[in-house]
Amino acid sequence: MNKIEHIGIAVKNLKDSNELFSKLFGEPHYKVEEVKSEGVKTSFFKVGNNKIELLEATKKSSPIAKFIDKKGEGIHHIAFDVDDIKAEIKRLKKEGFKVLNDTPKKGADNKLVVFLHPKSTNGVLIELCQEIKE
Ligand SMILES: C[C@@H](C(=O)O)C(=O)SCCNC(=O)CCNC(=O)[C@H](O)C(C)(C)COP(=O)(O)OP(=O)(O)OC[C@H]1O[C@@H](n2cnc3c(N)ncnc32)[C@H](O)[C@@H]1OP(=O)(O)O
Numbered sequence: 001m002n003k004i005e006h007i008g009i010a011v012k013n014l015k016d017s018n019e020l021f022s023k024l025f026g027e028p029h030y031k032v033e034e035v036k037s038e039g040v041k042t043s044f045f046k047v048g049n050n051k052i053e054l055l056e057a058t059k060k061s062s063p064i065a066k067f068i069d070k071k072g073e074g075i076h077h078i079a080f081d082v083d084d085i086k087a088e089i090k091r092l093k094k095e096g097f098k099v100l101n102d103t104p105k106k107g108a109d110n111k112l113v114v115f116l117h118p119k120s121t122n123g124v125l126i127e128l129c130q131e132i133k134e
């Protein structure tokens, strides 16, 4: 794994949270992207070399809606950048981690993504991201 790609924060209202985090960072978000397959609307902030993803649920069955119902708003996942996502899936499965999707799926910001179940990672939902190259 190369580095933290982004940290995902679950929010109830993306518009309100965009304002709040713009004040916090002193800079507005640089993009908004809906990922229908995940039931989320996301916005991204750059903080130095780091990226923060805010996530609002777009439907009741969204993982973000469920998370907020159970735990409230807050840090939802940590995403790590990888070069070869398929090789990482294979390696991590061998190590006993519970990979939630065997086939990488299209995430936000031009990435292929895979999630590891938080029950296999000390309660932290982990996302792996590989940049999609043309
Ligand atoms: C667009 C994109 C991108 O960056 O490109 C994204 O990030 S999309 C981000 C949104 N997409 C995802 O999160 C996809 C991967 N997530 C999932 O498949 C799901 O959310 C699961 C992680 C499998 C949980 O789903 P499930 O239906 O089992 O929910 P559940 O509410 O019954 O939760 C089962 C147990 O996991 C815990 N749990 C659920 N979500 C959690 C989270 N984010 N961090 C830590 N623990 C979590 C619950 O509290 C519960 O624990 P207890 O049993 O102790 O009560």
Ligand SMILES: [Co+2]
Residues within 6 Å of the ligand: 006, 008, 053, 077, 079, 127
């Ligand atoms: Co994410």
